[in-house]
Amino acid sequence: xxxxxxxxxxxxxxxxxxxxxxxxxxxxxxxxxxxxxxxxxxxxxxxxxxxxxxxxxxxxxxxxxxxxxxxxxxxxxxxxxxxxxxxxxxxxxxxxxxxxxxxxxxxxxxxxxxxxxxxxxxxxxxxxxxxxxxxxxxxxxxxxxxxxxxxxxxxxxxxxxxxxxxxxxxxxxxxxxxxxxxxxxxxxxxxxxxxxxxxxxxxxxxxxxxxxxxxxxxxxxxxxxxxxxxxxxxxxxxxxxxxxxxxxxxxxxxxxxxxxxxxxxxxxxxxxxxxxxxxxxxxxxxxxxxxxx
Amino acid sequence: xxxxxxxxxxxxxxxxxxxxxxxxxxxxxxxxxxxxxxxxxxxxxxxxxxxxxxxxxxxxxxxxxxxxxxxxxxxxxxxxxxxxxxxxxxxxxxxxxxxxxxxxxxxxxxxxxxxxxxxxxxxxxxxxxxxxxxxxxxxxxxxxxxxxxxxxxxxxxxxxxxxxxxxxxxxxxxxxxxxxxxxxxxxxxxxxxxxxxxxxxxxxxxxxxxxxxxxxxxxxxxxxxxxxxxxxxxxxxxxxxxxxxxxxxxxxxxxxxxxxxxxxxxxxxxxxxxxxxxxxxxxxxxxxxxxxx
Numbered sequence: 001x002x003x004x005x006x007x008x009x010x011x012x013x014x015x016x017x018x019x020x021x022x023x024x025x026x027x028x029x030x031x032x033x034x035x036x037x038x039x040x041x042x043x044x045x046x047x048x049x050x051x052x053x054x055x056x057x058x059x060x061x062x063x064x065x066x067x068x069x070x071x072x073x074x075x076x077x078x079x080x081x082x083x084x085x086x087x088x089x090x091x092x093x094x095x096x097x098x099x100x101x102x103x104x105x106x107x108x109x110x111x112x113x114x115x116x117x118x119x120x121x122x123x124x125x126x127x128x129x130x131x132x133x134x135x136x137x138x139x140x141x142x143x144x145x146x147x148x149x150x151x152x153x154x155x156x157x158x159x160x161x162x163x164x165x166x167x168x169x170x171x172x173x174x175x176x177x178x179x180x181x182x183x184x185x186x187x188x189x190x191x192x193x194x195x196x197x198x199x200x201x202x203x204x205x206x207x208x209x210x211x212x213x214x215x216x217x218x219x220x221x222x223x224x225x226x227x228x229x230x231x232x233x234x235x236x237x238x239x240x241x242x243x244x245x246x247x248x249x250x251x252x253x254x255x256x257x258x259x260x261x262x263x264x265x266x267x268x269x270x271x272x273x274x275x276x277x278x279x280x281x282x283x284x285x286x287x288x289x290x291x292x293x
Numbered sequence: 294x295x296x297x298x299x300x301x302x303x304x305x306x307x308x309x310x311x312x313x314x315x316x317x318x319x320x321x322x323x324x325x326x327x328x329x330x331x332x333x334x335x336x337x338x339x340x341x342x343x344x345x346x347x348x349x350x351x352x353x354x355x356x357x358x359x360x361x362x363x364x365x366x367x368x369x370x371x372x373x374x375x376x377x378x379x380x381x382x383x384x385x386x387x388x389x390x391x392x393x394x395x396x397x398x399x400x401x402x403x404x405x406x407x408x409x410x411x412x413x414x415x416x417x418x419x420x421x422x423x424x425x426x427x428x429x430x431x432x433x434x435x436x437x438x439x440x441x442x443x444x445x446x447x448x449x450x451x452x453x454x455x456x457x458x459x460x461x462x463x464x465x466x467x468x469x470x471x472x473x474x475x476x477x478x479x480x481x482x483x484x485x486x487x488x489x490x491x492x493x494x495x496x497x498x499x500x501x502x503x504x505x506x507x508x509x510x511x512x513x514x515x516x517x518x519x520x521x522x523x524x525x526x527x528x529x530x531x532x533x534x535x536x537x538x539x540x541x542x543x544x545x546x547x548x549x550x551x552x553x554x555x556x557x558x559x560x561x562x563x564x565x566x567x568x569x570x571x572x573x574x575x576x577x578x579x580x581x582x583x584x585x586x
Contacts (some may be wrong), residue, residue, distance in 0.1 A: 031469060032449035034456065039444075086411060091403035093535055110384035111455045114407065115448055118379060121411065122443040125418045126584035139432060142420035150415040152333075161326065162404045171511035176324060 001283040009280055010287075017052045018044070020070045021077065032121070038108045038116035039123070042081050046099045049282045051076035051185060052214075055193035056082045057284065058205055060276045064135075064197025066074035072129035072141060072196060075124035076189045079149045085113055087158065121149075128186050135196040144195070146285065148188035157181025175214070182220075182241035183212035208281070215289045218260045221246035225253065227293065264289040294576040296474025301400075302573055303346065304578075310345045311337070313363045314370065317420045331401045331409035332416070335374050339392045343509075343581070344369035344478060348486035350577065351498055355569045356426075365425035365434060365489060369482045370450035372442045375413035378406055380451065414442075429491040443480035450474025462538045468507070472555070476506035497563050503573070504560035508582045511553045514539035518546065520586065557582040 021043060050112045051074035059069045088095040088103040089110065096106050105113035125142070132138050147153055157180030164177070190209035194202045225248050247256045264285050271278035302345050311518035314336060320329045344367035352362040380387040381396040382403065391400050416436070427432050440446055450473030457470070483502035487495045541548045557578050564571035 027444070030449070031456070032452040032473070033446060035444055035448070035452045039369055067423065084412075086407055091407060108358070112452075113505055114379055114382065115455070118375075118414065119444045119551060121414055121438060122448060126436065126439040126443050129432055129439055133432055139426055141423055143419065146415060146419040150419050151320070151325060151412045152326055155328070155412045157330045158325070159325040159405075159408055163324070173324065178361065179323065192422070236402060239533075291495045 001251040001279050003287070006280070006283045006287055008285070013053045013056050013230075014049045015065070016070070017073055017077065018140045021074050024071070024123070024131075026075055035112065035115060035119055038104060038112050038198045039105060041119055042085050042104050042116065043120065044076065047077065047081065049077060051080055051189040052283075053284070054186065054212075055189040057191045057281050058156040058193030058209075059197045061271075061274050061281060062194045062197040062199040062205075064084065064193065064199075068132070069193060069196050071127045072135065072187075072192055075145065076185060077152070078120045078124040078127075079145070079185060081147075082117040082124075083154055083158065089113060092158075092162070103226075119160050122178055133198075134240075141192040141196050145185075145188050145197070148184040153188070154179055157184070159275050164245070166243065168280040171250055174245055174247065174250060175220030177218045178214065179210075182217050183210065186213040186216070188202055204273050207270035208267050211263045211270065212285055212288070215260045215263035215267060218247045219249045219289050219291065220264070220286070222253065222256055222260070222293065223291075224248070232279075241292070260289050295578050296576075296580070299573070299576045299580055303577070304541075305344045306349050307342045309359070309363070310366055310370065311438065311577045312344050313557050314367050317364070317367055317416070317424075326407060328412055328483065331397060331405050332413055335378050335391075335409065336401060336413065338394055339398065340370065342361050342376065343415045344372060344373055344482040347502070347505075347574075348482040350574055351502075352490045353485030354564075354574060355487045355490040355498075357491040357492075361425070361428040362486060364384040365428065365438065365485055366482075368421045369478060371417040372427070372447070373412045373508075374440070375410040375417075376442075377411040377453065378413070382406060385451075385455070389505060406533065428489040430488045434485040434489050437485055438478075438481050441477040446473055446477030446481075447475075450477070457538070459536065461506065464543055464552050465516055465568070467538055467540065467543060469529065471510045472503075475510050476503065479509070497566050498561035501560050503558045504563065505578055505581070508553050508556035508560060508578075511540045511549050511556070512582050512584065515546065515549055516542045516554070516584075516586065517541070553582050 025036060025040055025043070027033055055073040055076055058067060084098060085104045087093050088098055089105055095103050097103060104116055108116065112122060120138050128142050128145070132142070135141070145163060147151065150214070151159070157177055160177045163179060164173070171178070187206060189203050189207040191202045194205045199205070224246065247259065251259070267285050270282055294360050302514050316335070318329060318333055348366040348369060349359060349362060352359060378390060378397045380386050380538055381391055382398055390396065401409065421435050425435070428434070438475070442448065444452070450470055453466070453470045454474060457466070461468070480499060480502040484495045487498045489580050492498070517539065536554055540552065544552070560578050564574055
């Protein structure tokens, strides 16, 4: 697959996802409608749509019907977005900028940002249960997604992150933290893409997602050191400035780059059973772990 | 039904619900486990368990199996508790006391309180999808619950509350605010109790819940004026102090008391089709609208 073909498919996936997100955000004109503006501000702030794209493409690889998957794919983006809004709050990471724009609480105030985050998490479950009933294994998939975003998943990772503030942590803890904070919903996105398409054995897809998640996170840490502020839309070197332990601070740049290669290879190897049907996900993996932003 | 019989059934319901809540909060011993302490602190802070009791009793009235209903009943309490934790935050109502104890963020810090709230909302959907699959209409019930706690329900009410701060609002707005903020999840608790028990026509239960919710809220406003701090576990007169519009500030104490009576009568009338099977809910309605705390 050429980079051009990859980018075309990616753009077409993102267009479908954005269209669905807009439909799901339809609202009545009532007293609470200002909250939708705050939700949409962050939901349409230029995210890569990584999680919904992964779910969509895992579903395609397994022969699924994309229309049945879309509510779940969009739910993943809502969950991801809510976590960013809450992470940015003054009591959490206290960030003013996200993707080059003022963070939600800077734009709308803290109270609205808290509620906009709550509302996006809630909306994720609203749309899965409202529009997702036709997909295979719907209830089981919602359960996997809920666990992946909860205390034994993403929120668990945020908790460890908060508790580790100002402490140096070892590699095992760092790996565990990221397996929760970013890894868990990347895994559930992929696994549920397969499961909702009727795939009975989701183990290969899970191994793919697990390794991709780690490679992706290490690349993130590398970009914080070698990227430019303009590319990333946020200050670079922020990890070092905040004394954050990252793969780069623990292992150095060269070793971190080697790890990205080996984890991404493991990710791709896991998709061997899917043969040609995995072509896009293989190309996407290379694209993600070599990205500049 | 005597008050003693009522209190015995109520205590037995609450014991069953508390037992289930404890089981659902089981956790592994891992790095993120401190978050469970913060979640449990608020979950077991002496709440009345009104929503899960209503769901349980509506289910009983409709011939449902309580074991199948419990995950949903506990989910309602988790959703209610998360909303209180977030409502109490400095950026929201900035309350230091709740049920006579320090609020979650006073006890654990703001970051943990934000995450504990997020985690309880998330956990509600985890347990419904993990343990609720056996109940009738499970997916539909989860959808009704999700909508009732979202932007067109409870969160919508919180938004209006925030936006109305320092403004005087009229009776229609106040009614709409409460129909969202407290009314919506009281309604979904009752309606889903019936629906999950296989009840096809939930209209009577819905009318009951709608009217009970209003009566309950007006009684709450009255208690803020005539209650004592020791009974309520929070400072009395706080509504007036914060210039909050309430049913009492808009209508006066006497008219508010009349409204409690007429709404609770409408609630009870709605249960006529259930005959003797509604006895407990009728007695509970009287008990709730005459409560001193």
